[in-house]
Amino acid sequence: MKWHPPHRLMAFGILLITGLIGWGSYHLFFARSAHHRTPSVATVPAIASPDKSSSHSLHTEAHDAGLYFVSETPGALYEAPVLKSEVRIEVHGLLVQTTVRQHFYNPSNQWVEGIYVFPLPERSAVDRLRMQIGNRFIEGGIEEKEEAKRVYEQAKREGKRASLVSSARDNVFSTRVANVAPGEEVIIEIGYQDTVRYLDHRYSLRVPMVVAPRYVPGKPIIDRAGDIGTTDVPDAGDILAPLADPERDPINPVTLTVMLDPGFEPEQVASLYHPITIETQTGGARVITLADGPVAANRDFVLEWRVPQRDEPTVSLFAEQKETDTYLYGVLFPPESPTAVSRPRPRDLILVVDISGSMAGTSIAQVKEALRFILSRLHPRDRFNLITFESTTAQLFHTVRPATTDNLATALQFVQGLEANGGTEILPAITLALTETPDRERLRQVVVLTDGAIGYEAQVLETIHRLLGTQRLFTIGIGSAPNSYFMREAAEAGRGTFTYIGDIAETKERLLALFSKLEHPMVTDVTLAWEWPDDRASAWTKAERYPCPIPDLYRDEPITMTAKLPNLTLDRLDGRLIVTGSTGSKPWSRTVDAHAVKTESGVAKVWARRKIAQIMAERLRGTLAPQEARARIVSVALEHHLVTPFTSLVAVERERVRPPETALATHRLAVNIPKGWAFQKILEQELRLPIWQVKKHGPAPGKVMPQVTGPILVALTLPQTATSARLQLLIGWMLFMVWWTVHYLYRAQVSSTARQGERP
Incomplete structure (x- = not known):
């Protein structure tokens, strides 16, 4: 086929114009925007003390191990800020005082701002911030969140060193450090108060070390201030x-x-997941350190110890005076509950199981082991069902089934085939578990097994409060860094308990303790009263006590209480505290003499933190309007100098240190993957769409939920290796133009050939 010159000229012109448009579009939209693309995380080693003398600001050839960010110089990288942390904990009785020192070091030749997201215990009362530069210290002050951020941003613009500590969840905090000079180290010191947990004859102290990636549904949004969020989780x-x-x-x-x-x-005394050394001091105190020196922040540190059986406690009561008020914190141990009921009330047990991508690796093995054990504990009179969730929700049976040999065999086969994939869409699964009408003759218990790696905790907790009714909900935390805030709050909202399994070797022991609680009568109708020798009894009636009311307790659980006695100093604290309740059909009571109270600092902070938790619970239950809840929390936080979702700590240096003409680079510091997580599964999670529906699994059809689709925003900043949407559109347009040109030439040639054939 022969093309005529006019056709060839036109084809050449079209292709030339297409190429020029493509070349110009690429450089206009892609090459230029590459300088502004989100930095990609490269390699990061364990960090000892930084060697400031050997720091290099810009790398254009081979790079040493370290964390680097893309520079505006093509092909060049510069080193990002690095971090190391020191944690010092003092345990006195049941009270914990902790100081965290975060060392931010800037190895580059640029002025930088570092942002670091880190965890703290979910019930901690964060009350201290101090910024250290060399030998200088700047103390932080508490402000409402918006005002604290305004002060920080102004200092950042003015070139002053500043730090900001904020809270996004009860267990997720962030530190911002502005205007760190090249080669400079800034130390941020954070202090908080907490309490030891007592459960199943063990004391335990948990120190979370890494914020696990969270599943966040909704469409990504950026507000006017440049803050990132989604339509579901702003x-x-x-x-x-x-x-x-x-x-x-x-x-x-x-x-x-x-x-x-x-x-x-x-x-x-033992550490569950880290080797330790123990040194005994005069008086019996212990000094515990990490045997291997600095460790990677990739799993929670858990320390446990027991009290000698002869000294099994009955009560621990602590007090602190602030101005003219006295604050109390008490842990009271009810008598041993009787043996399990010989013929317990038949129950319906609903197992809600997380099989999302974050559960891949060791976590899914722990889940399978736990499910096998739970199924083996079911009695013939019990009924059960399994519900699994990832991006979709599935249930084994369409409703609860008797725990017969055949049904249990079906369940075990179902468990064996579980695989971890997709996003953590827990809300449809919780909704499905709680919406089935309970049988009044049976005890309905819902047990949720998950790592809690979600960012929309409030929506789930609100759903539990709304749908729970007479049911009980228990949570089992799985993995090396579970979302303990969500797990504990969900269990409390569900009037159940929270059990943590950090290693597969712990599965049987932890679940035996859980089932011991499920199979024994609860401690109910707990009341507190203070008996005074004179007219000071009015102080107790005016006291603010939390939690209020005291919830029912399961076997081997203590009663914890906090109280503020207004206008009563410690020297006037007299009489005795009387605790009453019932175990099964048997009443019991216990008294605590005022002279047994121990004076300890930090009690007032613990009380304030419990009050804030009570206000948040009332808001989630819908008994307190959001604006009223916020106002009350801010009032308590400002009075007691506490970080909350509505208040922050901010510290600003007076002098300007960054020259006005010098730019400031902002970096979010990277965190480790929690130990045992499968990285590839997290990547896959980013590509899936959340669909609220129940797939048909097992011998019965599943119940279909409303279908909702939308993008996922995962807690990841990863190398941008995928082809962008704009580039795909450009390539598609260019291919279309090439096809159109070829098609045009072909039609023109056919038409020309036909005309030549018609000539005489």
Whole structure:
């Protein structure tokens, strides 16, 4: 086929114009925007003390191990800020005082701002911030969140060193440090108060070390201030952090020291997941350190100890005076509950199981082991069902089934085939579990097994409060870094308990303790009263006590209480505290003499934190309007100098240190993948769409939920290797133009040939 010159000229012109448009579009939209693209996390080793003398600001050839960000110079990288942390914990009785020192070091030649997202215990009362530059210290002050951010941003613009500590969740905090000079180290010191947990004859102290990636549904949005969020979780950016490459050495090393002085000779002191050394001091106190020195911040540190059986406690009561008010914190141990009921009330047990991508690796093995054990504990009179969730929800049976041999065999086969994939769409599964009408003759218990790696906790907790009714909901935390805030709050909202399984070897022991609670009568109708020798009884009636009311308790659980006695000083505290309740059909009571109260600092902060938790619970239950809840929380937080979702700590240096003409680079510091997580599964999670529906699994059809689709925003800042949408459109347009040109030439040639054939 021969093309005529006019056709060839036109085809050449079209292709030339297409090429020029494509070349110009690429450089206009892609090459230029590459300078502004989100930095990609590269390699990060464990960090010892930074060697400031050997720091290099810009790397254009081979790069040493370290964290680098893309520079505006093509092909060049510069080193990002690095972090190491020191944690020092003092345990006095049941009260915990902790100081966290975060060392931010800037190895580059640029002025930088560092942002680091980190966890703290969910009930901690964060009350101290101090910024150290060399030998200078700047104390932080508490402000409402918006005002604190305004002060910080103004200082950042003016070139002053500043730090800001904020809270996005009860267990997720962030530190911002502005105007860190090249080669400079800034130390941020954060202090908080907490309490020891007592459960199943064990005391335990948990120190979370990494914020696990969270599943955040909704469409991504950016507000006017530049903050990242989604339509479902507007503050998602506050709980997200870049993830370090798990193929390289872990980052963010942590050193940890615990001064353990429980007030008795502790036994069986042990760290569950980290090797430790223990030094006994005069008086019986223990000094506990990490045996291997600094460790990667990739799993929670858990310390446990026991009290000698002869000294099994009955009550611990602590007090602190602030101005003219006295604050109390007490842990009271009810008598041993009787043996399990010989013929317990038949129950319906609903197992809600997380099989999302974050559960891949060791977590899914723990889940399977736990499910096998739970199924083996079912009695013939029990009924059960399994509900699994990831991006979709599935249930084994369409309703609860008797725990017969055949049904249990079907369930075990179902469990064996579970695989971890997709996003953590827990809300449809919780809704499905709680919407089935309970049988009044049976006890309905819902047990949720998950790592809680979600960013929309409030929506789930509101759903539990709304649908629970007479049911009980228990949570089992799985993995090396579970979302303990969500797990504990969900269990309390569901009037159940929270059990943590951090290693597959713990599965049987932890679940035996849980089923012991489920199979024994609860401690109910707990009341507190203070008996005074004179007219001071009015102080107790005016007292603010939390929690209120005291919830029912399960076997081997203590009663915890906090109270503020207004206008009553410690020297006037007299009489005795009387605790009453019932175990099964048997009443019991216990008294505590005022002279047994121990004076300890930090009690007032613990009371304030419990009050804030009570206000938040009332808001989630719908008994308190959001604006009223916010106002009350802010009032308590400002009075007691506490960080909350509505208040922050801010520290600003007076002098300007960054020259006006010098730019400031902002970086979000990377965090490790929690130990045992499968990195590839997290990547896959980013590509899936959340669909609220129940797939048909097992012998019965599933119940279909409303279908909702939308993009997922995962807590990841990853290398941008995928073809962008704009580039795909450009390539598609160019291919279309090439096809159109070829098609035009072909039609023109056919038409020309036909005309030549018609000539005589």
